[in-house]
Amino acid sequence: VPLRHDFRPGVPDVTLFPRGAWSGALRRTLREAPDVALGYGDPHGAAELRGALSSYLGRVRGVVADPSQILICTGFAQGLGLLCRSLRAAGVERVAVEDPTHPGQRAIIAHAGLLAVPVPVDEDGLRVDALAHSGAQAVLVTPAHQFPSGVVLAPARRAALIAWVRHRNAVVIEDDYDAEYRYDRAPVGALQGLAPDHVVYAGSASKTLAPALRLGWMVAPARLVEALAAAKHHDDLGSPTLEQLAFARFLEAGHLDHHLRRARAIYRSRRDGLVRSLARQAPAVRVQGIAAGLHAVVRLPDSTDEVAVVAAAKERGVGVYGISEYALDCAHPPALVLGYAALTESAIAAGIATLARVL
């Protein structure tokens, strides 16, 4: 059955992509970039973009990033792979991951020859006490908005995580994938700003603009940067340059800020619409997590057969996703992960009406 409404998590509404502003940034780049920019580039990434990101990430996310510590990569997927290989070369064997987590990221960790060790997440985020017993020398976390559970890492947990990483001389990989979207208050700042010597901060344009751009970045402690750049050089000699220069212009002209203000208002309405539809039509479910990001987690009554709900909704042309698809070792109470950002309010209402009938 083709899906009429697909609540796939983690997908932005690409119809909002500011094509004109992006096209203008590219046009100006092609008109003004020096010829040297057309040759083989710096595997760290274009200096112009690293400079623009340093300022943007400091302003918006509290990231402490000298441009020399920034590496541009082909989305976070490539960045995580480069980082895992660099960590492995430095002797790391075990990387803790949140449970539940993104299955693609776990695969990248395993592909790099590292053991991904699941650590439970509760309503305050990663269980740092369990992390301390995991034997992991690095941990991949989503502190601003845990993926997929939707919780935020609580202040005490942030402090405990920083104490752990310092005490263990370990590495926190902070996947800041959708922090620009918070609807109830200003987002919590990046963890990286509190412990820049122990945190690799990672972000991308995939959630804020469009996945097709394949533009990602990492901010790494100085001791890791050269290994990351060497790994990037080995992989592809560096990312395409012209788009990096265009993105630098786009950032510096304030186009990302402008786009985010617009997208944030639209996504917030869509999330509100989702919550309203659920309250009216499926009062037995409960929306979990903070008002943020591109997806919501909907807790189902304990007795619900989550897998059967997912299958029945899909049969009726509505794509919904069970939390168990993201689970590793832990058993999770039945819940659905619903991406709402790429659906109009009427599609959300129609999809939830179908889901309510299934429930």
Add this chain to the structure above:
Amino acid sequence: VPLRHDFRPGVPDVTLFPRGAWSGALRRTLREAPDVALGYGDPHGAAELRGALSSYLGRVRGVVADPSQILICTGFAQGLGLLCRSLRAAGVERVAVEDPTHPGQRAIIAHAGLLAVPVPVDEDGLRVDALAHSGAQAVLVTPAHQFPSGVVLAPARRAALIAWVRHRNAVVIEDDYDAEYRYDRAPVGALQGLAPDHVVYAGSASKTLAPALRLGWMVAPARLVEALAAAKHHDDLGSPTLEQLAFARFLEAGHLDHHLRRARAIYRSRRDGLVRSLARQAPAVRVQGIAAGLHAVVRLPDSTDEVAVVAAAKERGVGVYGISEYALDCAHPPALVLGYAALTESAIAAGIATLARVL
């Protein structure tokens, strides 16, 4: 000493890059591409570009390529890495490389955990008799214009190589890096057209347009394509989409053909200027190899200390490169590898005048 004139091999003249046509292709792509093109793409590459390349490579290089057999990658550097990992997973342990060869490619092969086995090159190209005794299950070759020696693979050798690859059920990796530039006659067609089931054909826009684009492609036998696409997906989920769509438009509008006609005439003049300057000012040297590509090989008198010549020229602000920098096991008679494409005719004349004084 900063180099006043740098004869670095393999570098195109990026000042010839058709910025306007490229910008136009991007602008039209951003105006017309469907929204779905802004999401996560196909790890094989955009269908539009694979279609355009299928037709271009068939027309210009005699490549037999169904679009389903084409993989878009971030330059040939990434493609070779993906291919080596796929071959290794299929049981390949030894990959033969030409001696002399590009040191970067040997590093990529080794990085993938494969043994790079040097096979000598003579004036007819790769010594296929030596290849047959190398124990290699794959071989990386540059048949149209051997890098760096500048010879073309002779017809009898082409036949022998195809017999070898079929008999051994092996893989030929055809690096067709600069075949679009031949100045004395039409270039020899790609080997791939003669044995598409055993040849992985590889090309890129780095020599024809600009390295900064990081646009490369491979045409692989059907049995290898899915492993390559899976490796690409593991690495970065696929290359940026918009530039692929723009390149497809650029190819289909004939802009690459137009650019190549212009660049070919300019590079040919530069090569002629180089040959003339050498004949006048350094009559003891001999230009080797065919009239093609972006570099020429200049054989020095037997008694010349190649390393001393390279050092002395650099001290005088002229970058020249010794064949020994590309040698693996074989001893090569003293020779210089001179990239001329990115230098104006007057820079070439001035550089050769300095080199002649050094000699």
